Amino acid sequence: MLQTVGLTKDFRGFTAVNSVDLDVAEGTIHALVGPNGAGKTTLFNLLTGFLAPTSGQILLRGTDIAGKQPEQIAHMGVARSFQITSLFEQMTLLEHLELALASPTGLGYRFWSSRKQLGRFKARGMELLEEVGLADRSGVTAGSLAYGQKRALEISLALANDPALLLLDEPTAGMGLEDVDRTIALVKKASKGRTVVFVDHNMHVVGSLADRVTVLQSGEVLAEGTYDQVRNDERVITAYLGDTGGEHG
Numbered sequence: 001m002l003q004t005v006g007l008t009k010d011f012r013g014f015t016a017v018n019s020v021d022l023d024v025a026e027g028t029i030h031a032l033v034g035p036n037g038a039g040k041t042t043l044f045n046l047l048t049g050f051l052a053p054t055s056g057q058i059l060l061r062g063t064d065i066a067g068k069q070p071e072q073i074a075h076m077g078v079a080r081s082f083q084i085t086s087l088f089e090q091m092t093l094l095e096h097l098e099l100a101l102a103s104p105t106g107l108g109y110r111f112w113s114s115r116k117q118l119g120r121f122k123a124r125g126m127e128l129l130e131e132v133g134l135a136d137r138s139g140v141t142a143g144s145l146a147y148g149q150k151r152a153l154e155i156s157l158a159l160a161n162d163p164a165l166l167l168l169d170e171p172t173a174g175m176g177l178e179d180v181d182r183t184i185a186l187v188k189k190a191s192k193g194r195t196v197v198f199v200d201h202n203m204h205v206v207g208s209l210a211d212r213v214t215v216l217q218s219g220e221v222l223a224e225g226t227y228d229q230v231r232n233d234e235r236v237i238t239a240y241l242g243d244t245g246g247e248h249g
C-alpha cells in the first residue's frame, strides 16, 4: 500500500528523516514510534505532502507521490488527522462533516454554500457521526465538546472521504484512560477495509492496535517488527531508556 525508499528530509543541514525505508502492507495497522524528536511528525508531513522530501521516494500503490501537493495526495485516497485539534469551534458537528464531505466535490470548502446544497451530505454526515459515537451531539458546536470527543470528531472527518490509507498523528495524545480505550476501539473499527498508519507514544495503544511497528530514532529506522518483537529489542530498550521524555508509558 505504502512504501518509502531512502526517504530523507533535511532542514538546513539538520536531517530530521534520514533514508527511511518503510513498508506498509495493505489492510494492516502500522505504528510509528520513537522518542521525542525521532522524526515521526516530519515523516507524516512527508507522506501527506505537507513537506517535500529532500530525496527518496514515497510509493502509494506503486505510484511515486513524493513532492505532490496535500490535496493531490488526498484525492489519491490518503487522509490524515492532526496532533493538534483543528476544528472550527463555532460550527456544529454535522456542519463539520458536511463541509468535509463537500470538499472533494465542486462545492469545495465554500462557507457560503447554501444550507440546501450542503444538506445533501446530511445523511452520510450523520452516519459518520454515528460511527464515532457522536450522533447525539450532531447539532452542538465543536467548541462545546470534551477533548476526547473533539479527537473522535477529527477521526470522523478523516474518514469522511473514505480514504484507503488513514494516517493518525497521536490519536490518543492528552487523553484519559477511558477515552484512550474508546479511541482504540474506534480506530479498530475504522481500520476495516483500509490501511492505517499511526503515531502514538502510548505503548498500550500501540500493543492493542498495531500489526507492525516501526521504531524511529534520530530520523532513522531503529527496528521494525511486531509489537512483541520490537519491545524486546535491545536497541529499542536502550533508545527508550536513554530518552528522558518520560511520556512513553
Ligand SMILES: Nc1ncnc2c1ncn2[C@@H]1O[C@H](COP(=O)(O)OP(=O)(O)OP(=O)(O)O)[C@@H](O)[C@H]1O
Residues within 6 Å of the ligand: 011, 014, 015, 016, 034, 035, 036, 037, 038, 039, 040, 041, 042, 043
Ligand atoms: N521545520 C523544521 N525546521 C527545522 N527543524 C525541524 C523542523 N521540523 C522538525 N524539525 C526537527 O526535526 C526533528 C524531528 O522532529 P519531529 O517533530 O518530526 O519529531 P517527532 O518524532 O514527531 O517528535 P514528537 O514525538 O516530539 O512529536 C526534531 O529535532 C525537530 O526539532
